Amino acid sequence: MADIKSLIAEFEKVALNPAKSAAELKKETGKKLIGMFPYHLPEEIVYAAGMLPVGMWGGQTEIKLSNKYLQSFCCSMIKANFEMGMNKTYQKVLDGVVMAAYCDTLKCICEDWKVAVTDMPLIAMYYPQNRKIAAAIDYMGAEFKKAQEQLEAIAGKKVTEADLEAAWEVYEAYRAESRKFVKLVAKMPKTLNATVRHLVIKAAWFMDKKVYTEKLAALNAAIEAAPAEEFNGKKVLVEGIMVEPIALLDAFVENDVCIIGDDLSHQSRMFRIEGRKEGTVYEKMAYRIADAYADPLLLDEKKEHGKELIDMVKEYGADGVVVCAMKFCDPEEYDYPIFKEELEAANIPVLYMEIEQQMESVGQYKTRIQAFAETLA
Amino acid sequence: MYFLGVDIGSSSSKAAIIDENKNILVRVARNIGTGTNGPTLVINQALEEVGITRDQINFTVATGYGRVTFTQADKQITEISCHGKGVAHLVPGAHTIIDIGGQDAKVIRLNDKGNVDNFLMNEKCAAGTGRFLEVMARILNCGLEDLSGLAKESTEEIEISNTCTVFAESEVISQLAQGTAKADVAQGANNSITSRVAGLARRIGITPVVVMTGGVAKNDAVVRCMEKQIGYDITVAPDPQTVGALGAALFALETFNKK
Secondary structure (H helix, E strand, O other): OHHHHHHHHHHHHHHHOHHHHHHHHHHHHOOOEEEEOOOOOOHHHHHHOOOEEEEOOOOOOOOOHHHHOOOOOOOHHHHHHHHHHHOOOHHHOEEEEEEEOOOHHHHHHHHHHHHHOOOOOEEEEOOOOOOOOHHHHHHHHHHHHHHHHHHHHHHOOOOOHHHHHHHHHHHHHHHHHHHHHHHHOOOOOOOOOHHHHHHHHHHHHHOOHHHHHHHHHHHHHHHHHOOOOOOOOEEEEEEEOOOOOHHHHHHHHHOOEEEEEEEEOOOHHHHOOOOOOOOOHHHHHHHHHHOOOOOOOOOOOOOOHHHHHHHHHHHHOOOEEEEEEEOOOHHHHHHHHHHHHHHHHOOOOEEEEEEOOOOOOOHHHHHHHHHHHHHHO | OEEEEEEEOOOOEEEEEEEOOOOEEEEEEEOOOOOOOHHHHHHHHHHHHHOOOHHHEEEEEEEOOOOOOOOOOOEEOOHHHHHHHHHHHHOOOOOEEEEEOOOOEEEEEEOOOOOEEEEEEOOOOOOOOHHHHHHHHHHOOOOHHHHHHHHHOOOOOOOOOOOOHHHHHHHHHHHHHOOOOHHHHHHHHHHHHHHHHHHHHHHHOOOOOEEEEOHHHHOHHHHHHHHHHHOOOEEEOOOHHHHHHHHHHHHHHHHHHHO
16 A cells, blocks of 8 residues: 555656646656647657657646637637747747647647747647548648658657657557556545546656656556455546546545546547557557547547447446536537437436636535535435 | 534525424524624524524534535535425425525426436526626615515516626616616516526426525516526425525434434
């Protein structure tokens, strides 16, 4: 147990202080850091170029400058990212930024950034809507090649196929260990409560993935060796882009609600797809996007998000689903009415909460989470 | 045996005491809420009216916005569950509860057994809550309790288009400056608040019997307005402001019996 606690403390320290952690990472490794907007971006190429990808998932900052470009109905997380680009917070540690034009806000940012944040190189990615067809795989390969050339310019280093293969292996190992971790939460739902679970996963964004994977493997092994915890609370699956601020996660803990599984962009959507074994690294990277499911940011013409959520609820043994909809996230809002009906038809209780990253008070959310837990009793 | 329920809201405190047979011995409310001596005042008043002392209470449940910081309770349960419990006790067959309090509004769906099946709350702003009516009463220079009577005198329908309470205040001042009758403004405020909450109700699905609780349910003009908006008759729970406290007392009895 001591091992588990001390390993968790390491992850918590990193995840609770992203700016400090990124600065330390840069100092300790001497490597350049590349900021990665949400998500499905070619991290492997950044890693292969001898640089380290760092997560850009908003943060607690006051929105002042970005209002010049983004209206009040834009997603708070992306606004925070743009704000920290405009107020030079990112310039302290980052050497470049990669983003993809998934939604209307991101499409604008891909252009706005070039004008408003001129001292930070931007690599903009454009992915195809019809991501599963053969031409899409070729097209994504061309996008990766273009990104690679821009990243090589920042790194001052040419990337070889061997570099890419090695980076791919590092990332596949990270993803496999992360998949294992989310499953192990069921064994220790008290120790790996909602907040701890979030911080352990989040820490990956501010560490060298190889180092993170080694530490996560140690944590997983310690959990496997420990006795299972008895838990009488409720188990829920959370859906959305991400769940923050931390006070919101604490509300789950206070009410004995375990996040037993997730369908979050910030968590499982990043690592639940295992890469294919055949093909070039570019092809394998492209197929991870083509094979992704239950992901509102990627086109799903069959609209199977609801069915996939129902499968996840069964797989994790969840008592219900908590939808944490990032305010003004159009892709999420389009999916919700469809899967809500399907979940209700399957008699799966659903709690819908519209959240913002910069929420100052979570009192009403605490009431909703507690009331939801009471209805599940 | 005695069981106490305390509902500590944002703008009022309520208490209810029942006996082991679910007989309601007292229900009291005062218009001062969390962070004040309101809870102590209503508890003392309730105890006095029943003629018992605090140590004769077998179990206490706190609910409402201030439930977490109220340390004298044996257990705390959300106002959503407590309103569900209170309504199921008072109005058999109820399936939809519309509760408009001082700071928030909720729509609660009950199943056939009277248990909470689903619920929705308003977002964090004060639109569609009692606070909106408080602001309107102040501008109209009348008491909150006089708003209902005033609205009934309305002869012309006006629309308050701003849903935000702060902007609506400016809008109403402009209306009054242009000579709009106070009664029409009062009715406009009722339309505004009820259209917000009716939207919540439609999202969750309305099944009769529909019951209104919370302090705002005492405003008859708002209730009639809500009926028009949702297209269903509404039963106002007896003493609607203290339904949450009653539900808390019923939970206190239930929890005590399970021990």
